[in-house]
Amino acid sequence: MPCSSAVLMSDQSNTYAMFKSLLESILSSSVSRFFDQHNYHGCTLTGREVESYRAGYPRFAALVGAHHSFQMYRRFARLRTRVLLLKQDRLSMLEQQLDSVDESERSPLFLGSSRDDQNQKRTALLLEVDAALADYDDFVERSSRMLSGESAKRRDVRSLQNWIEGNGCLSWEESDFLAHCNDLRRLVPTEDDATARFEGWVEDRLGWMVQKLQKRSAYPRLSSDPKVFISTTAFVGSVARVLVVFLIIVFLSLPIIVCRSIESSSARLGVIVFSLIVFLLVLAGVVTKRTNELFLAGATYTTVLVVFVSSSDISASGVGG
Numbered sequence: 312m313p314c315s316s317a318v319l320m321s322d323q324s325n326t327y328a329m330f331k332s333l334l335e336s337i338l339s340s341s342v343s344r345f346f347d348q349h350n351y352h353g354c355t356l357t358g359r360e361v362e363s364y365r366a367g368y369p370r371f372a373a374l375v376g377a378h379h380s381f382q383m384y385r386r387f388a389r390l391r392t393r394v395l396l397l398k399q400d401r402l403s404m405l406e407q408q409l410d411s412v413d414e415s416e417r418s419p420l421f422l423g424s425s426r427d428d429q430n431q432k433r434t435a436l437l438l439e440v441d442a443a444l445a446d447y448d449d450f451v452e453r454s455s456r457m458l459s460g461e462s463a464k465r466r467d468v469r470s471l472q473n474w475i476e477g478n479g480c481l482s483w484e485e486s487d488f489l490a491h492c493n494d495l496r497r498l499v500p501t502e503d504d505a506t507a508r509f510e511g512w513v514e515d516r517l518g519w520m521v522q523k524l525q526k527r528s529a530y531p532r533l534s535s536d537p538k539v540f541i542s543t544t545a546f547v548g549s550v551a552r553v554l555v556v557f558l559i560i561v562f563l564s565l566p567i568i569v570c571r572s573i574e575s576s577s578a579r580l581g582v583i584v585f586s587l588i589v590f591l592l593v594l595a596g597v598v599t600k601r602t603n604e605l606f607l608a609g610a611t612y613t614t615v616l617v618v619f620v621s622s623s624d625i626s627a628s629g630v631g632g
Contacts, residue, residue, distance in 0.1 A: 366480035374474060379499040381471060383463035385488050386496045391454045398447045405440045412436060463495035510551040562590055562612075567619050583616045 361377060364370040375381040412433045468489055475486045489495070566586040570579045591609050 366478070368481070370478070371475070371481050375471070380464065380467045380497075382498040383467065383471075383495045384498065385491055385494045386457050386460070388458060388494055391457070395450060395454060398443070398450060402440070402443050402447055405436060405443060409433065409436050409440065457496060460496040460498075461500045463492070463497050465492060468492055468495060510548060562586070562593075563615070566616055570616070570619065583613065586616065587613055 359373070361370055361373045364373045412430065416430065416433075418430075472486075472489050475481050475489070566582055569582050573579050573582065587609060590612050591605060594608055595605060
């Protein structure tokens, strides 16, 4: 009997190993084919791996340039404000000087005709004001672009911090800019914030899958580090968009299905109100925080549900009659 038990356990172990190997093979080939179908419309990945560059700024720059989410830099909001205040004060001083020159002017003709104005001091001040205004306007415009940009995602900031801590190829003083999380700005804005949130989740699952299969050579990659996974295809975005569409379908169809199965009008009203609250909370937390967009989306969502419930009541009353 002990021998039979040992043989049975051995057969079960071999069966489990074969099943696991078959499952990993199917999963690996499926994901590999999906990568091949989302390879930037037939373009070939020709970039060098991050680790092929020398340690230091060459390697760090290669990593940051490998994915647009790593393109984050400081706004220097405090310094910009300091400089802007000084430029503003300079213009205020010039304004006061010009007013003083005008008040002390003895010839009214010079104030009434710029062509006949021979006050050299006023002419020099106006030229200085013009140059100061041009400098001020240019700095305000540049600062507006920087300060109004999208803030860096904490997930991306943490990824760069982890990489620097793990590689140690950049001085702590020069990588300290990543500690200023509230001052970091993305150069490439997010097209769809909801999709971007799902992309992070998909990237985590995909990185785990690639590491679990231990076949990194089968996938497009920009880093040979086993702890670094940088997606180089449209796979992540495609899956994220599918998840967003699925979430939209759930929000639209689930309340309708529930209302369809409930006969009480008050219960249906409760389902509509609860669904609206959940819908607006998700919308405000994931998609947008603009009041007008939330109001419009909430009104549209409520209208769809109310119209459906009303039509269901009319149909039911017609059948009953």
